[in-house]
Amino acid sequence: MTPPAVKTRFAPSPTGLLHLGNLRTALFNVLLARAAGGRFCLRIEDSDAARSETRxxxxxxxxxRWLGLxxxxxxxxxxxxxxxxxxxxxxxxxxxxxRLEEAGAAYxxxxxxxxxxxxxxxxRAAGQPPRYPGTCAAIPRAEARRRLAAGEAATLRFRVPAARRITFDDGVRGPQAFASADxxxxxxxxxxxxxxxxxGNAVDDALGGITHVxxxxxxxxxxxxxxxxxxxxxxxxxxxxHLPMIVGDDGAPLSKRHGAGAVAELRAAGYRPEALLNYLARLGYQPASDELLxxxxxxxxFRLAALGRAPARFDGAQLDHWQERAMAVLPVAALTAWLPADLVPSEAREALVATVRPNLRFPQELADWARRLYDPAxxxxAADAAATLVAAGPGFFDAVSEVIAASxxxxxxSLRRALAEATGCRGRALFLPLRLALTGVPHGPGLGELLDLMPDDIRRARLERARELAANGTSLDASDPQQPH
Ligand SMILES: Nc1ncnc2c1ncn2[C@@H]1O[C@H](COP(=O)(O)OP(=O)(O)OP(=O)(O)O)[C@@H](O)[C@H]1O
Incomplete structure (x- = not known):
């Protein structure tokens, strides 16, 4: 079998949770291999036993796997x-x-x-860059062997050749040159x-036939x-x-040690894998289209020459933009799985999802909507919502209940016209107290759709309670407006 022309790898150390910086590196390696019909390898660099953990x-x-990489x-x-x-x-x-030791290339x-x-x-005190001063470089081999045999601890050092210029053409940054003396x-x-x-890193790349690091x-x-x-x-x-680093709000590169931007946390928060991938792909690269891909x-x-060199700051708003796009194309069936098991009757689940999905940023918000519309509790x-109901007055809710019961x-x-006529209110003065009474929150899908979805008894109970509240003129406990109970 002829080896692939492009073989890439992601080689993380299992020393912390994968973060968005690591992930962008993994993604670009996947894209580079895919674009060339090559292979992508995953290698685990866990030779540092003190820091590596199975978890x-x-x-x-x-x-x-969750990301599909x-x-x-x-x-x-x-x-x-x-x-x-x-x-x-x-x-x-x-x-x-x-082999290196025998050749005198390591000691x-x-x-x-x-x-x-x-x-x-x-x-440092002398204003010089810190580097190994060469203390053991000239120890005769026989003496070194004796000390090792006597049990003295030693590392093995690579002997950097003197006075060499090391050049290479970086696939992203262009020509690079270093002096071996440094x-x-x-x-x-x-x-x-x-x-x-x-x-370990360089040897594994070479033995694994990696063509692009x-x-x-x-x-x-x-x-x-x-x-x-x-x-x-x-x-x-x-x-x-070499890709530019992704930095956090503080300007420091994201890193496992700092634990910022962990993929596992974003997943738990409800971010979709497509959102993460589409967001990260656009940090330093312009895909063929602006669509969710x-x-x-x-x-x-995808090719290395098309990659940008500027550092990229993690931008939560941009990630949320892609999350919105990813949510918009998620099939209804994938979303219904997020509904609580017993609250919403099976014949109503799809309609509920279809109605509230334009208002969802994360799939788990479906559970809130299910409770708002179906939970008898x-x-x-919130205090300001209760104040709006009090301001609307009990007569408002009497009129609303009557119109709804009669139609x-x-x-x-036609319901809207009848409600406006019966309450004498229009626009926000009509819709806000009605919406708050029914759902507890000032935003969401169209009122007509919500009324269609809600079971009669829940709707009635919600309006009844709003009336009581308006009649008593007291505010309920202020609490998180997102949580219906
Ligand atoms: N902030 C970052 N932005 C872009 N790439 C990053 C960032 N941090 C790490 N990488 C890249 O992720 C890959 C995996 O690196 P590694 O597992 O050492 O992660 P790390 O976050 O640097 O870990 P540690 O915090 O333990 O040093 C490497 O290619 C590394 O260059």
Whole structure:
């Protein structure tokens, strides 16, 4: 089988909940692979045992599946875990560490964390950028072996070649150049024997046949190091492309450590996967159309050269815009699943959904509407709503009840005229107290549609209670106007 021309990957660490920054990276990798008829892989970078947790891995997989970002290779594809999980790949890395050491391209480093911190502090104080001072670079091999045999802890450091210019053409940012003198020898194996990020990440890309590494700009400084490493190992380098970071309101990049913009939270709040994907796809990329698109639609024409370089601020209003669009096309059957099981008679469920859906921002708001229109328990009214009923007066509700009782099956147009005549009110003076009496909230679908939907006994009870309230002239407990009780 010939390898695909494009093979991308998303390689998160299971150290926190997936956030919108991670997700945009995952999405763009999916789009790049799809646009080219290539493959998308999911790899889990859990070699840092202290920070990685199974619950985060589970949450990550659940989030990606919910979003429909399916992977061609990775967890659940029938391959052994060592194909996609770094913690299981020690056996793959060991001979490569050895190869580098044998070639003199890596050496054991015995510096303690304290000694390294002191060196960094000294460099900073002298106005120099902190980098490894090379303390262990010249330790003779025999001596290093002796110290290791005596049980001394050591990392393995990559020896950065002197006086080299490292250049590459970033798929998003264009030509990049770095001086090796600025890099400093870096750790590729931790003291516990596990692969450090720079090593495991680059090696897995190479061995996995990844052609394009599309990742956040936070990795840009890693790229020259990884290029040197791949070269020392004799592996081909992928195309590297770095996306601008997504920043939060405070201007800081979203990150797992800060827990902002977690996908799981947005899902729990009722956001639709299509809304998230359509919102994120438009951060730094202009899809073929302004419509709500599925993954194939978003992928049409996707290419690295079309990606923007400006950082993107998370914009809740834009996300809500796409949520609205996603809700508008959600099939009625998908929405009825959100109705409480026993409140709304089965023959009324579809009509209820069809009536209130233009007013829904989130599917779970359906439960509120079901209670407003079908729950016999009295509504709880906000103070200003109760005041509106009191101001309308008991006579208003007597007249309304009489007209409604006398006109069964009347269309809204004639009912409206009859109500206006009987109450002497029109426009807002008529509709607001009536709406508040029936639903408890000042907004929602057309009154005629609501009246059609509501069972007679509930409608009657709501008007009766509004009358009582207006007659007593007292306000009920002020409470959340969204919650009917
Ligand atoms: N705010 C962000 N905007 C865009 N991409 C991001 C952002 N944060 C992380 N990424 C990208 O998400 C991918 C997965 O990264 P990773 O799992 O290390 O997440 P992280 O949020 O940086 O985690 P941590 O907070 O533990 O460093 C990487 O390609 C990374 O560059």
């Amino acid at each position: 985060y891995l589970d949450a990550l997989l659940e989030d990606l 399916d992977w061609d290779e990775g967890p659940g594809d029938g391959q052994p875990e060592s194909a996609w999980r770094q913690a299981e790949r020690g056996g793959v890395y060991a001979p490569l560490f050895e 054991p480093c015995f510096c303690s964390a304290e000694a390294l911190a002191e060196a960094r502090a000294r460099q 890099l400093g020898d870096f750790v590729i194996r931790r003291t516990d024997g596990t692969a450090a990020f720079l090593f 599309l990742r956040g700009e936070d990795h840009l400084a890693n790229t020259p190091r990884q290029l040197l490493l791949l070269q020392a190992l004799g592996f081909a380098a992928p195309v590297y492309a 599925d993954l194939d639609g978003l992928a049409r024409g 009295p509504l709880t009214l 069964p099956g009347a269309g809204w147009d």
